[in-house]
Amino acid sequence: MAMERFAPSALNTALEDLDRSFAHLPEFTAEVQGQDRMLGVLRETAARLGDNFPYFHPLYAGQMLKPPHPLARAAYALATWINPNNHALDGGRASSAMEKEAVAELAAMFGWNQHLGHLSSGGTMANLEALWVAGQLQPGQAIAASSQAHYTHERISGVLHLPFAKVDADDHGRLNCQALERRLEQGGIGCVVATLGTTGVGAVDPLPEILKLRERYGFRLHVDSAYGGYFRLAGNLAPATRAAYDLIGEADSIVIDPHKHGLQPYGCGCVLFRDPAVGRLYKHESPYTYFSSHELHLGEISLECSRPGASAVALWATQRLLPTVPGGEFAQGLEASRRAALTFAARLKDDPRFVVPFDPELDIIVWAPRAPSASESSGLSQRIFDLAAEQQLHLALIHLPVSIFRAAWPDLQADQPTIVCLRSVLMKPEHESWLDRIYAILGSTTDAARST
Numbered sequence: 039m040a041m042e043r044f045a046p047s048a049l050n051t052a053l054e055d056l057d058r059s060f061a062h063l064p065e066f067t068a069e070v071q072g073q074d075r076m077l078g079v080l081r082e083t084a085a086r087l088g089d090n091f092p093y094f095h096p097l098y099a100g101q102m103l104k105p106p107h108p109l110a111r112a113a114y115a116l117a118t119w120i121n122p123n124n125h126a127l128d129g130g131r132a133s134s135a136m137e138k139e140a141v142a143e144l145a146a147m148f149g150w151n152q153h154l155g156h157l158s159s160g161g162t163m164a165n166l167e168a169l170w171v172a173g174q175l176q177p178g179q180a181i182a183a184s185s186q187a188h189y190t191h192e193r194i195s196g197v198l199h200l201p202f203a204k205v206d207a208d209d210h211g212r213l214n215c216q217a218l219e220r221r222l223e224q225g226g227i228g229c230v231v232a233t234l235g236t237t238g239v240g241a242v243d244p245l246p247e248i249l250k251l252r253e254r255y256g257f258r259l260h261v262d263s264a265y266g267g268y269f270r271l272a273g274n275l276a277p278a279t280r281a282a283y284d285l286i287g288e289a290d291s292i293v294i295d296p297h298k299h300g301l302q303p304y305g306c307g308c309v310l311f312r313d314p315a316v317g318r319l320y321k322h323e324s325p326y327t328y329f330s331s332h333e334l335h336l337g338e339i340s341l342e343c344s345r346p347g348a349s350a351v352a353l354w355a356t357q358r359l360l361p362t363v364p365g366g367e368f369a370q371g372l373e374a375s376r377r378a379a380l381t382f383a384a385r386l387k388d389d390p391r392f393v394v395p396f397d398p399e400l401d402i403i404v405w406a407p408r409a410p411s412a413s414e415s416s417g418l419s420q421r422i423f424d425l426a427a428e429q430q431l432h433l434a435l436i437h438l439p440v441s442i443f444r445a446a447w448p449d450l451q452a453d454q455p456t457i458v459c460l461r462s463v464l465m466k467p468e469h470e471s472w473l474d475r476i477y478a479i480l481g482s483t484t485d486a487a488r489s490t
């Protein structure tokens with residue numbers, strides 16, 4: 039076992055290049071004292087960091103965690119020698135330009151050749167801005183999202199003092215459009231959140247139907263694709279999923295997290311607005327009267343002030359190496375994750391020990407161990423989860439309504455309203471080739487869990 043080590047030598051070469059950009063300055067070298075102690079503390083730090091689940095390893099197939107690309111890691115580190123702050127051009131000239139370029143590429147991925155947008159610390163901050171804009175444009179009107187939408191939408195609505203309407207999800211975890219329409223008929227909904235890739239089960243809300251409702255009821259549409267946005271590039275989606283992704287550009291705002299599927303270290307979300315004129319809402323003491331992606335100054339269109347230029351630099355470099363285009367190497371990585379999920383689901387469906395409620399839409403798969411009742415299946419899930427972890431296979435657990443099994447498991451005795459399922463996010467490119475080993479451990483721990 040060895041973690042990849044692209045960075046050190048390449049980083050030194052790049053640091054020498056960076057040094058040369060400042061060669062015209064009078065000679066100055068910052069003194070670094072106590073190198074021996076620093077090495078000691080750094081090794082102590084490494085020892086502390088060893089107390090973690092092995093997120094980088096293919097046998098970590100639990101939560102939504104993916105190692106950053108080695109280039110992203112190196113570019114991020116390189117940028118810290120400048121430590122730019124993208125709140126203003128004075129704080130980070132080059133990294134602000136790189137942020138605009140990288141964000142424009144993300145907007146272009148959704149079909150937008152004009153937009154307003156920027157990076158943020160993550161999807162939550164990005165969603166906060168999108169819902170804040172919705173609230174500014176439609177004061178006091180409610181935000182509607184499905185019960186499977188990210189839990190932070192309800193909390194964000196509370197922070198913004200906007201009413202929140204929770205809409206039922208269907209048996210596949212997608213927003214139920216009949217339920218949404220019933221809620222819209224009552225009035226007072228200013229913004230609907232459509233999730234393209236729910237965090238729990240990777241469900242994609244039916245955007246074509248939601249857009250039809252928008253024609254009738256005229257709400258603002260926010261797409262939360264913090265996790266799922268990049269799947270727009272995947273060539274192997276099911277038709278209904280594809281149809282939703284094809285229409286993502288119809289949204290008023292979109293959130294995508296480069297720190298989820300975009301190979302970035304944490305601290306990199308992104309919010310995009312279709313209409314650059316929303317920039318006027320952010321106006322504080324600024325002389326700007328006209329907003330477009332060229333004239334804006336990033337600090338003028340962000341709720342956060344200081345922001346790491348290093349995040350923008352890492353994203354820019356990654357997209358330079360792996361452009362976000364259909365058919366490219368980056369897109370192939372997403373396709374491999376989805377193939378892995380489909381293959382895994384097919385094996386589980388063929389295996390009498392398990393029940394799969396629905397095929398994965400993206401690369402998240404949920405399943406339950408077969409047992410007479412929801413409570414017994416839930417207990418088994420917990421035991422398999424624990425035993426698998428002892429064998430170094432790290433899965434996740436999720437509580438879901440028993441109704442998701444209505445079609446796939448008609449004789450399930452629903453002795454409780456929810457069921458604990460096993461869940462796996464197969465988002466690493468290596469997962470596909472590790473499926474046999476993953477399945478072998480799952481199988482043996484399932485048998486062990488049943489016999490205890």
Ligand SMILES: *Cc1c(COP(=O)(O)O)cnc(C)c1O
Nearest residue numbers: 160161162188237262264265295
């Ligand atoms: C992860 C996620 C969020 C929250 O994003 P953070 O980057 O964790 O703040 C919001 N919505 C969805 C759909 C997500 O998957």
